[in-house]
Amino acid sequence: MREIKIAILGMGTVGGGIYKLIEQESASIMHNEHIKLVVKKTLALDYSIDVPEKIKARDIDEIVNDSEIEIVAEVMGGVHPAKEFEMKCLHAGKTVVSANKDMISQNWPDLEEAAKKGGGGLYFEAAVGGGIPILRALYDSMQANTIDQVYGIVNGTTNYILTKMSGDGLDFRDALKEAQALGYAEANPTSDVEGYDARYKLSILASLAFHVRVPVEEIYCEGITGVTKLDIEIANELGYVVKLLAIGKKTANGGIEARVHPTMLKKDHALASIKGSFNAIFINGSAVGEMMWYGKGAGDLPTASALVSDMLYAANVEKHRHATFENKYDAGLAQINDNWRTKYYMRANVLDAPGVLAKIAGIFAKYDVSIESVLQRPGEGAFAPLILVTHEADEKDLRGAVDAIGEIPEVEARPAIIRVEEQEG
Amino acid sequence: MREIKIAILGMGTVGGGIYKLIEQESASIMHNEHIKLVVKKTLALDYSIDVPEKIKARDIDEIVNDSEIEIVAEVMGGVHPAKEFEMKCLHAGKTVVSANKDMISQNWPDLEEAAKKGGGGLYFEAAVGGGIPILRALYDSMQANTIDQVYGIVNGTTNYILTKMSGDGLDFRDALKEAQALGYAEANPTSDVEGYDARYKLSILASLAFHVRVPVEEIYCEGITGVTKLDIEIANELGYVVKLLAIGKKTANGGIEARVHPTMLKKDHALASIKGSFNAIFINGSAVGEMMWYGKGAGDLPTASALVSDMLYAANVEKHRHATFENKYDAGLAQINDNWRTKYYMRANVLDAPGVLAKIAGIFAKYDVSIESVLQRPGEGAFAPLILVTHEADEKDLRGAVDAIGEIPEVEARPAIIRVEEQEG
Numbered sequence: 001m002r003e004i005k006i007a008i009l010g011m012g013t014v015g016g017g018i019y020k021l022i023e024q025e026s027a028s029i030m031h032n033e034h035i036k037l038v039v040k041k042t043l044a045l046d047y048s049i050d051v052p053e054k055i056k057a058r059d060i061d062e063i064v065n066d067s068e069i070e071i072v073a074e075v076m077g078g079v080h081p082a083k084e085f086e087m088k089c090l091h092a093g094k095t096v097v098s099a100n101k102d103m104i105s106q107n108w109p110d111l112e113e114a115a116k117k118g119g120g121g122l123y124f125e126a127a128v129g130g131g132i133p134i135l136r137a138l139y140d141s142m143q144a145n146t147i148d149q150v151y152g153i154v155n156g157t158t159n160y161i162l163t164k165m166s167g168d169g170l171d172f173r174d175a176l177k178e179a180q181a182l183g184y185a186e187a188n189p190t191s192d193v194e195g196y197d198a199r200y201k202l203s204i205l206a207s208l209a210f211h212v213r214v215p216v217e218e219i220y221c222e223g224i225t226g227v228t229k230l231d232i233e234i235a236n237e238l239g240y241v242v243k244l245l246a247i248g249k250k251t252a253n254g255g256i257e258a259r260v261h262p263t264m265l266k267k268d269h270a271l272a273s274i275k276g277s278f279n280a281i282f283i284n285g286s287a288v289g290e291m292m293w294y295g296k297g298a299g300d301l302p303t304a305s306a307l308v309s310d311m312l313y314a315a316n317v318e319k320h321r322h323a324t325f326e327n328k329y330d331a332g333l334a335q336i337n338d339n340w341r342t343k344y345y346m347r348a349n350v351l352d353a354p355g356v357l358a359k360i361a362g363i364f365a366k367y368d369v370s371i372e373s374v375l376q377r378p379g380e381g382a383f384a385p386l387i388l389v390t391h392e393a394d395e396k397d398l399r400g401a402v403d404a405i406g407e408i409p410e411v412e413a414r415p416a417i418i419r420v421e422e423q424e425g
Numbered sequence: 426m427r428e429i430k431i432a433i434l435g436m437g438t439v440g441g442g443i444y445k446l447i448e449q450e451s452a453s454i455m456h457n458e459h460i461k462l463v464v465k466k467t468l469a470l471d472y473s474i475d476v477p478e479k480i481k482a483r484d485i486d487e488i489v490n491d492s493e494i495e496i497v498a499e500v501m502g503g504v505h506p507a508k509e510f511e512m513k514c515l516h517a518g519k520t521v522v523s524a525n526k527d528m529i530s531q532n533w534p535d536l537e538e539a540a541k542k543g544g545g546g547l548y549f550e551a552a553v554g555g556g557i558p559i560l561r562a563l564y565d566s567m568q569a570n571t572i573d574q575v576y577g578i579v580n581g582t583t584n585y586i587l588t589k590m591s592g593d594g595l596d597f598r599d600a601l602k603e604a605q606a607l608g609y610a611e612a613n614p615t616s617d618v619e620g621y622d623a624r625y626k627l628s629i630l631a632s633l634a635f636h637v638r639v640p641v642e643e644i645y646c647e648g649i650t651g652v653t654k655l656d657i658e659i660a661n662e663l664g665y666v667v668k669l670l671a672i673g674k675k676t677a678n679g680g681i682e683a684r685v686h687p688t689m690l691k692k693d694h695a696l697a698s699i700k701g702s703f704n705a706i707f708i709n710g711s712a713v714g715e716m717m718w719y720g721k722g723a724g725d726l727p728t729a730s731a732l733v734s735d736m737l738y739a740a741n742v743e744k745h746r747h748a749t750f751e752n753k754y755d756a757g758l759a760q761i762n763d764n765w766r767t768k769y770y771m772r773a774n775v776l777d778a779p780g781v782l783a784k785i786a787g788i789f790a791k792y793d794v795s796i797e798s799v800l801q802r803p804g805e806g807a808f809a810p811l812i813l814v815t816h817e818a819d820e821k822d823l824r825g826a827v828d829a830i831g832e833i834p835e836v837e838a839r840p841a842i843i844r845v846e847e848q849e850g
Contacts, residue, residue: 021569021712028571032636125566131713133566140565141550141558144446144733146453211457270719273698287446287730288556288720294695295716305712308569318743 003036004315007063009085010076011044011051014099014126017300018073018307019049025308033312040069043085044076064088071311074098075126075303083107090114090122095320097310099126099303101200102191105216108207112323121320123310128201129154129279131302132295133309138208138283139321145285150209151247152281153274154201156297157192158224158244160184160277162232162262166241171229184277194223195260198246206248206258209283212334214248220259220338226416227262231347234375234387235418238345240264241272242418255337264345264420271425282425290425343372343422344390344398348405348415349383356410357386363408367401369393383412389420428461429740432488434510435501436469436476439524439551442725443498443732444474450733458737465494468510469501489513496736499523500551500728508532515539515547520745522735524551524728526625527616530641533632537748546745548735553626554579554704556727557720558734563633563708564746570710575634576672577706578699579626581722582617583649583669585609585702587657587687591666596654609702619648620685623671631673631683634708637759639673645684645763651841652687656772659800659812660843663770665689666697667843680762689770689845696850707850715850768797768847769815769823773830773840774808781835782811788833792826794818808837814845 008015022029022037030036041057057063060081063072072089074096076082082103086096091114098104104111104124115122125135138147153159157179164175176193179185191197199221206214224244235242245263250256265272270292274280279297284290296302314320350356357374364371375387390398398417406414433440447454447462455461466482482488485506488497497514499521501507507528511521516539523529529536529549540547550560563572578584582604589600601618604610616622624646631639649669660667670688675681690697695717699705704722709715721727739745775781782799789796800812815823823842831839 025569025571025711028636029568033568131710131716133562133716136566137558137562140738141561141734142730143454143458143737144450144730146450211453268698270698273693273695285556285730286450287726287733289724289727291556291718291720293716293718296714299714301712302714305567305569305710308712309566312568313565 001030001034001036002315003038004070004311005038005040005068006071006073006311007041007043007057007069008039009043009072009074011042011047011049012075013048013300014075014303014307015042015044015073016048017304018075019051021301021304021308029312035312035315037308037311041066060085060088064092069094071095071097071314073307073311074100075307076100079103079106086111087114090118090120093118093120095120095123095314097123097126097307097314099124099307101127101197101204105200105203108323115320116322119320121314121317122322123314124204125310126303126306128204129281129293129295130297130299131305132279132281132293132297133306134205134281134293135208136313137293142283142285142288145287147209147283147285148250149248149284150205150281151245151249153243153271153279154246154281154297155192155198155244156277156279157185157189159274161193162224162227162242162244163275165227165229166232166236169229172225172227193225195221195244198244198260202246202248202258202260205246205281206256209248210250210256210334212256214256214258214334214336218258218334218336220261222261224262227418230377230385231345231416231418235264235345238389239267240420241267243271245271245421251337253337254335256334257337257340258334259340262418264418266422269423269425339394339396341392341394343392343420345418345420346388346390346402346415348386349379349412350386351382351410352379352384353410359408359410360386360388360405363404364390364401367397367404369397369401426455426459426461427740428463429495429736430463430465430493431496431498431736432466432468432482432494433464434468434497434499436467436472436474437500438473438725439500439728439732440467440469440498441473442729443500444476446726446729446733454737460737460740462733462736466491485510485513489517494519496520496522496739498732498736499525500732501525504528504531511536512539515543515545518543518545520545520548520739522548522551522732522739524549524732526552526622526629530625530628533748540745541747546739546742547747548739549629550735551728551731553629554706554718554720555722555724556730557704557706557718557722558731559630559706559718560633561738562718567708567710567713570712572634572708572710573675574673574709575630575706576670576674578668578696578704579671579706579722580617580623580669581702581704582610582614584699586618587649587652587667587669588700590652590654591657591661594654597650597652618650620646620669623669623685627671627673627683627685630671630706631681634673635675635681635759637681639681639683639759643683643759643761645686647686649687652843655802655810656770656841656843660689660770663814664692665845666692668696670696670846676762678762679760681759682762682765683759684765687843689843691847694848694850764819764821766817766819768817768845770843770845771813771815771827771840773811774804774837775811776807776835777804777809778835784833784835785811785813785830788829789815789826792822792829794822794826
C-alpha cells in the first residue's frame with residue numbers, strides 16, 4: 001500500500017467533490033489500486049464543505065514547499081491566480097490535475113513546459129466532458145487512428161436550456177431562469193450561454209484529436225442567446241433539433257475547421273436525444289470509425305471522478321508524458337479553415353409585401369447560395385417571419401448574402417441563421 | 426524512435442486488419458508515439474491478405490523462440506490451440522494482445538498467472554465491444570468509482586437481426602439470412618444468436634467492473650432465436666424495442682446478477698436507438714453516474730484499432746498490471762444471484778375459449794406474480810396469441826408460473842417470455 005499525499009486548490013463544488021469522493025471510495029481504491037490518497041492540505045477562500053482546520057493552508061507556498069505532497073488538484077477556476085499556482089507546483093516537481101478548462105486551454109504550452117522541467121505530470125481529464133473519460137481515450141486508446149472529426153455537446157448548461165425550450169416551449173430567458181434556479185446555470189451565465197466554455201473544451205479536444213494545436217481564439221464561437229422559441233418550433237417541423245455543438249473537422253486541404261454554434265441536427269442523430277445536463281462527444285477515426293462517449297458533463301462527483309482518476313493514473317505512471325508542441329501531440333499550429341460548408345436555416349422578419357421574396361432570392365443567387373425550401377409564418381403587425389433553408393453553401397457566401405439581405409428596407413434587421421448538419425450519427 | 430517487433434497469430438479478417446492498419450497508420454504512429462511497429466512473423470493456416478513469404482512462420486515455436494518479438498497478437502479465435510499458443514508466448518515473457526473473448530473469458534486466471542511469471546502483459550481490449558475502449562476505461566478512468574451496473578448491446582450480429590426484424594417486419598430466419606448474406610452473421614451463427622458471444626463478453630466486463638470474477642458458466646444465457654415478429658410488433662405497440670442485452674448488476678445483498686437475454690426496453694432509452702451492427706455499453710458508477718460508450722463492435726479495422734492500441738499502450742508501460750484473482754481486480758468468485766426481479770412479457774398460444782384467461786390469472790396469483798396488462802390477438806385456427814405484461818416479479822416465481830401455464834390443456838406450449846427493463850437511460 002502506497003500512501004500519496006495530495007493538496008486541493010479551491011474548495012467550491014468540485015473541490016468539495018474531490019474531498020468527499022476520496023473519503024467515500026477510500027476502501028475500494030485501497031483494495032483495487034493499493035493506493036491510499038490522503039488530503040494533506042487545502043487552499044481556498046471559501047469552503048463548500050467542512051474540513052479539519054489543520055489541513056487548511058495559509059498560502060500556496062505552504063503547499064509548494066511541502067515535499068510530501070506529490071499531487072495538487074487545481075479546481076479554483078479562472079485564469080489568475082490559478083495559472084501562477086499551477087506553475088509553481090509544476091516547477092516544484094509536483095503532478096497537477098486540473099479541471100480548469102479556460103486556464104489550461106489558453107496556457108497549455110507554458111504549463112506543459114513547466115511540467116516537463118519539473119518532472120511531474122499535467123492531467124486535465126476533468127476539463128472536458130466532466131466525468132467522461134475521453135482525453136485518456138484519445139491518448140491511450142485511439143493511437144492507431146487518424147481522427148478526422150471530433151464533435152459533440154460539451155456544455156450541459158446550454159443543453160439543459162435548449163432541452164427545456166424544446167420540451168416545454170419556453171423561450172430562452174425563461175429556460176435560463178429555470179436553469180439558474182436549479183443550479184444548472186450560474187448567476188452570471190455568460191461563459192456558458194455565449195459558447196466560451198464549449199470553445200475552451202473544443203480547443204483541448206481538437207488539439208488532442210488532431211495532434212495539432214487549435215488555439216482558443218481561432219475557434220469561431222456563437223452562443224445560444226439568439227435562438228428563439230420559433231426557431232426551435234420550426235426546426236421541429238422540419239425534422240431537426242437545435243443543439244449547441246462544438247465541431248472540429250479536418251478538411252481536405254490539411255486545414256482544420258473549429259467552431260462552436262447552435263446547430264440543427266436530424267432528430268434521429270444520436271446527439272439529438274442527449275437531454276438535459278448530459279454531454280456526448282463523437283469522434284470519427286480511420287480504424288475505429290464512429291465512436292461516442294456519453295455521460296455527465298459537470299457536477300461535483302462526476303468531475304471529481306475524473307480528477308481522482310487522474311491522480312491514480314499519475315501515481316502508476318513511471319514517466320509522465322509531456323506534449324512538447326513541437327513534435328508530439330502537435331505538429332505546430334493548426335491551419336484554421338474558417339470558410340466551411342453547411343446548409344443554413346435563415347429567419348428574417350420581412351414586410352408582408354409583394355416582391356420581397358424575389359429580392360431575397362436574388363441576393364442568394366448573387367452570392368451563389370441556392371435555396372432548398374421557404375416557409376412563411378403569420379406575423380404581428382406589418383412584419384412576418386420568413387424562413388429559408390439553403391443547400392450546402394460556403395460560410396463566407398452565406399454571410400455576404402445575409403449581410404446584404406439585412407440592408408433591404410423591407411427586412412427588419414439582419415436575419416438570424418442557424419447552421420444545419422445533415423450528417424448521420 | 427523505438428522499433429517493436431510483433432507477431433500475428435491468425436490471419437483471417439482481424440489478423441488482416443492488424444496488418445493493414447499497421448501499414449496504413451505507420452507514419453502517424455511514428456509521429457505521435459515515437460514507435461515503429463514491425464510485423465516480423467505471422468502464423469496462420471489461411472491468409473485473408475497477401476503477406477511476404479519470408480514472414481510466414483512454420484510453427485508457434487519459431488515465434489516463441491524469436492527473442493526479438495516483444496508482442497504477439499492472438500486473433501485465431503477458438504480455445505485450442507489459441508490457449509496453448511498464448512501460454513507459450515506469455516511464459517516466454519512476451520506481451521500478448523488478444524481479441525479471443527471465448528478463450529480469455531474461460532482461461533483468464535491461467536493466462537494472467539503465466540503473464541505474471543513471464544513478466545509480459547496480457548491485454549484484450551478487442552475482446553469486448555470491438556473498437557470501443559471500455560476495458561481500458563474501467564482500468565484507467567473509473568478507479569474512483571464503485572460500479573454497480575454494467576449493461577449493454579455487445580453483439581452486433583443479433584442487434585443487426587433485431588433491427589432488421591423491427592424495421593422491415595422480417596421474421597428471425599429471414600433477418601438471419603440477410604445478415605449472413607451481408608457478412609454480419611457467420612455461416613454457423615450459433616455463438617451469436619444463442620447469446621454465447623455476449624456471455625463471454627459479459628464475463629469479462631462484469632469481472633472488471635465489479636472487481637470480482639464472474640465465470641462464464643454462471644451467467645444466465647438466452648439467445649434471440651425464440652423472438653418472433655409478433656413479439657416485436659407488440660413491443661412496438663407497448664412502447665418498447667427488443668434488444669439482446671448483457672446485464673451485470675450488483676444486488677443489495679452483495680450478490681451479482683449476470684444475464685444475457687432478449688429484453689424489452691423503452692423506446693426512449695439510449696440503447697433502444699443503437700442500430701445495426703453497433704455496440705453500446707452503459708455503466709453506473711458511484712461518482713460518475715451514468716456513462717455510455719458507443720461504437721463499432723466488430724469488423725477488421727475497428728477490432729484492429731483496439732489490438733494495435735493495446736500494443737502501443739503495452740509498449741509504454743514499465744511494469745504490466747496483472748489481475749491476481751486474489752486481491753486485485755478480484756475478491757474471489759462472485760456470489761451469483763439468479764433470482765432477479767423484472768417485469769415480464771409473456772406470449773402464450775391459447776384456445777379461444779371462455780375461462781382460459783381466468784385459469785392463467787389464477788396461476789399467476791398463486792405464484793405471487795401480478796399482471797399489469799393483457800392483450801389478445803386474432804389467431805389462426807383454434808389457438809390465438811394471448812399477451813400478458815406483469816408487474817415486477819421474482820424470476821423464480823415467474824418461471825414457476827410459466828411452467829404451470831404450459832401444462833394447462835388449453836395452452837398450446839410453454840409460453841414465451843421476454844424480460845422488460847423499465848429503467849431510464
